[in-house]
Amino acid sequence: MNIQLRERPEAGAKVQAKVAIADCDIHPARATKKELYPFLAKRWHEHLETYQGHPYQGMMEGPPYPKAQPNASRRDAYPPEGGMQGSSLSFMQKQHLDPNNVVLGVLNPLKTGQGLRNHDLATAICSAINDWQIEKWTSKDSRLKGSIVVANEDGITAAKEIRKRAGDPNYVQVLLLSRNVEPLGQRRYWPIYEAAEEAGLPVGVHAFGFGGNPITASGWPSYYIEEMVGHSQCQQTALASLVLEGVFERYPKLKMVMIEAGFGWAPSLAWRLDRTWQRLKSEVPRVKRPPSEYIRDRIWWTTQPMEDPERRDHLFDVINWIGWDKLLFATDYPHWDFDEPSRVLPPGVSEANREAFYLGNAKQLYGIS
Amino acid sequence: MTAPLPGGVDCDLHPAVPHLTSLLPYMNDYWRDQVTTRGMVDLVSQSYPTNSPISSRPDWRPAQGKPGSDLADMQKQALDPFKVAYGICNPLYAVQMVFSEDMQDTFCRALNDWLVKEWLDKDDRLRGSIVIPTQSVEKSVAEIERCARDKRFVQVLMLVMGDIPLGKRALWPIYATAERLGLPIGIHAGSAYHNPPTSVGWGSYHIEDYVAQAQAFQTQLTSLIVEGVFARHPKLKMVMLESGFTWLAPFVWRLHKFWRGIRMETPWVDRAPMEIVQSNIRFSLQPVDAPPDSAVLHRLFDHMQSDELILFSTDYPHWQFDGNDALPDGLSSDLVRKIMIDNPLATYGRLKETVRA
Numbered sequence: 001m002n003i004q005l006r007e008r009p010e011a012g013a014k015v016q017a018k019v020a021i022a023d024c025d026i027h028p029a030r031a032t033k034k035e036l037y038p039f040l041a042k043r044w045h046e047h048l049e050t051y052q053g054h055p056y057q058g059m060m061e062g063p064p065y066p067k068a069q070p071n072a073s074r075r076d077a078y079p080p081e082g083g084m085q086g087s088s089l090s091f092m093q094k095q096h097l098d099p100n101n102v103v104l105g106v107l108n109p110l111k112t113g114q115g116l117r118n119h120d121l122a123t124a125i126c127s128a129i130n131d132w133q134i135e136k137w138t139s140k141d142s143r144l145k146g147s148i149v150v151a152n153e154d155g156i157t158a159a160k161e162i163r164k165r166a167g168d169p170n171y172v173q174v175l176l177l178s179r180n181v182e183p184l185g186q187r188r189y190w191p192i193y194e195a196a197e198e199a200g201l202p203v204g205v206h207a208f209g210f211g212g213n214p215i216t217a218s219g220w221p222s223y224y225i226e227e228m229v230g231h232s233q234c235q236q237t238a239l240a241s242l243v244l245e246g247v248f249e250r251y252p253k254l255k256m257v258m259i260e261a262g263f264g265w266a267p268s269l270a271w272r273l274d275r276t277w278q279r280l281k282s283e284v285p286r287v288k289r290p291p292s293e294y295i296r297d298r299i300w301w302t303t304q305p306m307e308d309p310e311r312r313d314h315l316f317d318v319i320n321w322i323g324w325d326k327l328l329f330a331t332d333y334p335h336w337d338f339d340e341p342s343r344v345l346p347p348g349v350s351e352a353n354r355e356a357f358y359l360g361n362a363k364q365l366y367g368i369s
Numbered sequence: 370m371t372a373p374l375p376g377g378v379d380c381d382l383h384p385a386v387p388h389l390t391s392l393l394p395y396m397n398d399y400w401r402d403q404v405t406t407r408g409m410v411d412l413v414s415q416s417y418p419t420n421s422p423i424s425s426r427p428d429w430r431p432a433q434g435k436p437g438s439d440l441a442d443m444q445k446q447a448l449d450p451f452k453v454a455y456g457i458c459n460p461l462y463a464v465q466m467v468f469s470e471d472m473q474d475t476f477c478r479a480l481n482d483w484l485v486k487e488w489l490d491k492d493d494r495l496r497g498s499i500v501i502p503t504q505s506v507e508k509s510v511a512e513i514e515r516c517a518r519d520k521r522f523v524q525v526l527m528l529v530m531g532d533i534p535l536g537k538r539a540l541w542p543i544y545a546t547a548e549r550l551g552l553p554i555g556i557h558a559g560s561a562y563h564n565p566p567t568s569v570g571w572g573s574y575h576i577e578d579y580v581a582q583a584q585a586f587q588t589q590l591t592s593l594i595v596e597g598v599f600a601r602h603p604k605l606k607m608v609m610l611e612s613g614f615t616w617l618a619p620f621v622w623r624l625h626k627f628w629r630g631i632r633m634e635t636p637w638v639d640r641a642p643m644e645i646v647q648s649n650i651r652f653s654l655q656p657v658d659a660p661p662d663s664a665v666l667h668r669l670f671d672h673m674q675s676d677e678l679i680l681f682s683t684d685y686p687h688w689q690f691d692g693n694d695a696l697p698d699g700l701s702s703d704l705v706r707k708i709m710i711d712n713p714l715a716t717y718g719r720l721k722e723t724v725r726a
Binding site for chain 2: 068178179180181182183184185186211213214215216217218219220221222223224225226228229230232233234236237238240241244245262264265267268269271272273274275276277279280282283284305307308309314317318321336337
């Protein structure tokens, strides 16, 4: 992780020989704060100038756990024309999409309206981000596909935004974050799942977010590393909530993608859920099947940050328990913990599994031919 | 099933306080009066509702009273059938819920004295854990020192979900005292409910709280390791009780990866996380969150890369297994000996002391 990359060759015949991949977690950024204004009503320009965002956290700007790099992004990813990492399409193409032969890139915009306490503002910013994704990215590079971001705490309004975008081929999923005011299975979020299912779009749940809850069940820890590792525990409880609230029974066609929260924990969580459910199923009658079955059938997992045990057979055990058909390769470009495509998968994987891992599963899930 | 080996140590037994009034004889006049005058009710934790299926095995549930509240039942149901030499009592009475440090201190002292009188004095096999009033670090240290004079107390007991993460420096005097007195810190499942019981808020169901115990243990291991507790207190052992352990290896893979990337933030962490786990952290056997397929379990032990991490436990009277199947199928006899005898004796130094005495 955080590899110092040497100068990469320009896109060309030699580079094209690389195996085609999908990158299911790319973070497009705005070059300037005002880049979103053309997509926002005038009322919100003034509001933002006066009050800014008002999130579920203390600081107006910047995270309370300072990142290890500016913007948590690679130092070599600043575009030559200026602006923050990930804010230039041409540089993203040159640095990442072309040399790594990314044929499908899924955009997961962060710093949207998600996690803002003013739900009207959240709705306006999310909708603007959705327009901006088409204008700046997907209409300019057909390899890129967008994610519909929604005001997560306002399920009804979020569902309207999803229905407004349904059927638009620029978008391949609905995007939520893992940390919200309540666990994601709670019914305030159900309209989002209903609309996503209706639109035939998977719901991606990306690590991170703001809901005001401490990132451990024992209060706020001290360090950035605890937040980073802790995303996987947040994701585990969010997924447990989805299963135990019966979301997958209620929305039988709903598919979800766990993004950037690891996958190594999935088997143990599923076994624990099954075991505990055997004892306590009378409390949750909406759950009709062993929890592990919902997880096996309905959940996909992006790979970055890839679990990295010393022994590769340990990694293969875990992937075999999850299913080779459920992993989606991702780099997290331009973030610092970028997984280099050529290095993540150890040798010893069959050609079919390798193809599924890097590309096939993503194309199938996201409906890309 | 895998047969238990005689002479082992059951590291997680839960004797139940029948009622708050059972502790009155161990309180002073002022507190007896407080409890009575204010009409205080019994302290039962949300983590283990008395009638919940996980709180007691059906065949271990007494005709009346709380599961685990009768010594004769514990002898007949746990100590005798598993032929243990020692059983470590970890009372889960909900003294951690209250917010007043004075009240918590009184209740903890009463609970510890009650344990000695009602349990340890009545069966030579039993050993105790010191329950501490974590609202006050100073009072916690004093209570550890007070109880530790009785060598039958072999560990200090804390809950996995409290007010602050367990690695926080404010708690270190507790760890220094425990290390000095040769007491491991046992961290047991359960919450003081001073924070939401998951890191994404309050769920709807008891089952969510129980599943989330495992995630709470994970965040606490991160906190303990990255704050540098074991760099400062290298001889301190911590035992994760009723934590599950099948999550351990993938958890450490993730922590290790981030530690490699951003160790500059916590430069005192000078050993790889798995090394720290292997030297300082242990886990009780139950619950075994794995499918009943011994091939999978073998792989999980292989992922942990050590046979010294697991300590035998029945989690009595909680319902983790049926019959005498406390040990999962397919464990080698070497591993059974490690889990039942060698590992607990290596962890709880005071067990060997009392053997000699």
